[in-house]
Amino acid sequence: MRFAYRGPAPTVLLGASNDNTAFNVSVNGGAPLVAALKKGSNELPLASGAAPDTGWVVGLMRRNESWQGTNTFHGLRLPPGCELLTPPAPPTRKLLFIGDSITCGESVDRVPPALANGPLTSNAGHSFGMLLGQTFKAQVQLVSCGGRGLTRNWKGQTEDVTAPQFFHRALPDDPAAAWEHSRYVPDAVIIGLGTNDLSSGIPDQAAFISAYEAFLADIRKAYPGTALVITESPIFSETPGNSDWAKRDFLRRCLDAILAKHQAMGDLKLAVAPLHQYQGSAGNAHPVALQHEKIAAELAPVIRSVTGW
Numbered sequence: 001m002r003f004a005y006r007g008p009a010p011t012v013l014l015g016a017s018n019d020n021t022a023f024n025v026s027v028n029g030g031a032p033l034v035a036a037l038k039k040g041s042n043e044l045p046l047a048s049g050a051a052p053d054t055g056w057v058v059g060l061m062r063r064n065e066s067w068q069g070t071n072t073f074h075g076l077r078l079p080p081g082c083e084l085l086t087p088p089a090p091p092t093r094k095l096l097f098i099g100d101s102i103t104c105g106e107s108v109d110r111v112p113p114a115l116a117n118g119p120l121t122s123n124a125g126h127s128f129g130m131l132l133g134q135t136f137k138a139q140v141q142l143v144s145c146g147g148r149g150l151t152r153n154w155k156g157q158t159e160d161v162t163a164p165q166f167f168h169r170a171l172p173d174d175p176a177a178a179w180e181h182s183r184y185v186p187d188a189v190i191i192g193l194g195t196n197d198l199s200s201g202i203p204d205q206a207a208f209i210s211a212y213e214a215f216l217a218d219i220r221k222a223y224p225g226t227a228l229v230i231t232e233s234p235i236f237s238e239t240p241g242n243s244d245w246a247k248r249d250f251l252r253r254c255l256d257a258i259l260a261k262h263q264a265m266g267d268l269k270l271a272v273a274p275l276h277q278y279q280g281s282a283g284n285a286h287p288v289a290l291q292h293e294k295i296a297a298e299l300a301p302v303i304r305s306v307t308g309w
Contacts, residue, residue: 005056006055026058063105065146091139093139094186095140095190096143109121109288150193187226188226189228193212227269230273232251237279
């Protein structure tokens, strides 16, 4: 959420379903501060004072995932003399990232040596997708949900909500929260799925490829002609001979088969983006902030190749 004002500061009114949600709050593009919310009603005061001609431009970004709690925006309380301004126009380029907890920025802000886990260590603002938005000066949406895959969840359960379902929702576990795709049409969609599908074993290859193809067709139905980038999991091992490497090998073979089929059809707007391993730590495999920066650096040339940016 972005808004701009001049004069005495408004108060942001937010609701939280529990004590585990947090936002990054930035002013005029400065380094964000963390606002950890409590269950119920929350009031976020903002600074007053002399402002530039464009006013104070405030940005709020939800740091963690909806399964950790949901928020409601109840508006702004405007004191006398506060003037709301039109904020600067957002970038015209648009990127959309579909994935799991890695895409969400889960546990990004773990700092050695403690490597503590918890809701406040998640930070969507430092996820590789948001970093690529900065690289390409593009808007970004993260359509991702921890523990979910393309065909099943991390426990191997197929009855759970998966990416082809939550792609069409504003909240992944709420069937009534339908998302209208026309509200945000991306130039490119980057898909990072497979980590959770393979956490409980390697599925049937033909069935996995078929499910992936069906999902790509569904994305193209929502966004005709958009560029597609399908990528590997940064968690799987690059050392041949172990079971974790077998998962990397399986996923890469599936992605290469999909690419070959699209190339045979003359589809030049689909690409595979290889990824090195960026496993966070012994106690938590989620990549940390520096590793998300490296993931973004690996993906950038592939995105550039299919968009022409």
